[in-house]
Amino acid sequence: MKHCGDFIEYIRNIKHYSSHTVISYKNDLDQFFSFCAEDKKYDKDALDRRQIRKWIIHLMEDGISARSVNRKISTLKTFCKYLLKEGVIIVNPASMVIKPKTEKKLPGFVSDKKMDQLIDETDFGDDFAGLRNQLIIETFYNTGIRLSELINIKTDDVYADGPSIKVLGKRNKERIIPVTPVFYEIIMNYLKVRQEYVKPDSGNFLFINVNSGKKLYPRMVYRIVNRYLSMVTTAEKKSPHVLRHSFATNILNKGADLNAIKELLGHSNLSATQVYTHNTFEKLKSIYKQAHPRA
Numbered sequence: 001m002k003h004c005g006d007f008i009e010y011i012r013n014i015k016h017y018s019s020h021t022v023i024s025y026k027n028d029l030d031q032f033f034s035f036c037a038e039d040k041k042y043d044k045d046a047l048d049r050r051q052i053r054k055w056i057i058h059l060m061e062d063g064i065s066a067r068s069v070n071r072k073i074s075t076l077k078t079f080c081k082y083l084l085k086e087g088v089i090i091v092n093p094a095s096m097v098i099k100p101k102t103e104k105k106l107p108g109f110v111s112d113k114k115m116d117q118l119i120d121e122t123d124f125g126d127d128f129a130g131l132r133n134q135l136i137i138e139t140f141y142n143t144g145i146r147l148s149e150l151i152n153i154k155t156d157d158v159y160a161d162g163p164s165i166k167v168l169g170k171r172n173k174e175r176i177i178p179v180t181p182v183f184y185e186i187i188m189n190y191l192k193v194r195q196e197y198v199k200p201d202s203g204n205f206l207f208i209n210v211n212s213g214k215k216l217y218p219r220m221v222y223r224i225v226n227r228y229l230s231m232v233t234t235a236e237k238k239s240p241h242v243l244r245h246s247f248a249t250n251i252l253n254k255g256a257d258l259n260a261i262k263e264l265l266g267h268s269n270l271s272a273t274q275v276y277t278h279n280t281f282e283k284l285k286s287i288y289k290q291a292h293p294r295a
Contacts, residue, residue, distance in 0.1 A: 004029050007082050028075035047083070049093040052076060056097070066100040073099050107245035107275060112253075114232040115141055115246060122231060128193050129210050133224050135190045136207060140225065140240055143167070143177045144247035144265050147240040151216050153206040155194075158187055169266035177264055248276045 008026050011017045017025070035055050052073075059069050073094070080094045110118075119141070124134040139150060149167045157166040163184035164176050179187075194206075199213030207216045222239060229238035248261055262273040 003083060003086070003088055004033070004079075006086075007079055010082060011078075024071070025075050025078070028072045029079060032072070032076060047080065047089065047093045049096065052094055052097050056100070060100065066102040070099045070102060073097055107249070108235055108237050108242050109246040109249040110229065110233050110235075110242060111246075112250045115250070118228060118232045122228065128197055131190050131193055132207060132210075133228070135186060136221060136224055137228055137243070138183060138186060139165075140243035141247055142179055142183050144244045144261075145177070146244065146266075147218055147221055149266075150240070151205070151207060151218060151221060155191065155204045155206055158184075158191075158206070160184075167266070170268075173266065175263065175266050245276070248273070252276050 004026075007029075008022060011025060012019075012022045032052075032055055035058065036051055039051070039054075056069060056073065059072065060066075077092075077094045077097070080089065080092045083089045084092055119134075119138060122134075124130040136150070139145065139153075143165060145167050146169070149169055152168060153165065159166065159176075162176075162178055163181065164178045167175055167177060169175060191206075194208065197208060197210060197213050202208060202213040203215065205215035207221075208214060209216055209220070225240045225243065226238045229235075229242065235242070244265070248265060252258070252261060258270065258273055258277070261276065262270055265273060267273050
């Protein structure tokens with residue numbers, strides 16, 4: 001369709017979507033209109049609700065996951081909203097399209113016992129890299145922050161009055177996360193050693209590269225977390241987000257209030273936090289089966 005190019009430029013330059021999202025949107029639209037072009041009954045440059053539904057059925061029959069199909073539907077809906085705004089169409093053909101249901105996957109997490117084992121028994125090393133890597137693991141597990149939030153923490157975001165850490169979350173929303181005195185001391189010890197590796201142009205990021213003195217990049221943090229989680233779990237996913245899930249699940253199991261967890265995680269609504277109650281329920285079912293005489 002001739003307006004696809006204008007739409008891609010719009011989301012790239014006006015809406016400032018990420019390059020990954022722009023590529024995904026372009027691929028989805030190309031795929032949809034290629035499908036339409038193969039069907040002689042429909043105008044390849046037209047948008048038709050029946051054709052959208054026909055495409056969805058085609059995707060599902062090809063074994064495309066419901067999650068991926070839903071993303072493609074979202075692309076079409078965003079595109080149609082753009083066409084409405086530009087006056088190209090007067091009716092949104094995608095507005096009444098129902099997304100297929102997706103299975104809710106429980107977030108993977110590491111138990112508190114295994115996390116205690118990792119933190120208390122692992123030899124991270126006494127050099128700067130070892131201290132930094134240990135602090136990375138402990139920061140994720142003690143605060144539940146996201147990877148993007150961790151690498152952007154600055155030294156002056158660590159407050160002595162509290163003690164606590166300031167985090168800049170999604171949509172530039174700041175939040176203050178309290179930390180334990182023991183964990184705060186670990187940060188202070190790290191900061192003393194960090195001074196030897198700071199370069200004049202490295203800024204004041206808390207976590208820095210040993211060689212360059214500059215802030216860590218996401219892939220490096222991912223590799224660090226993956227390496228250490230591999231020591232205590234055989235789960236397929238061993239990422240910073242697993243530590244975020246572990247933080248939320250384990251404090252919920254210890255009786256933390258769901259609204260408090262919502263604030264700590266930086267969720268905009270409670271529904272995003274409620275997924276962790278499923279893990280708690282699964283734990284209760286497991287305990288019930290083990291303990292009840294007729295289970």
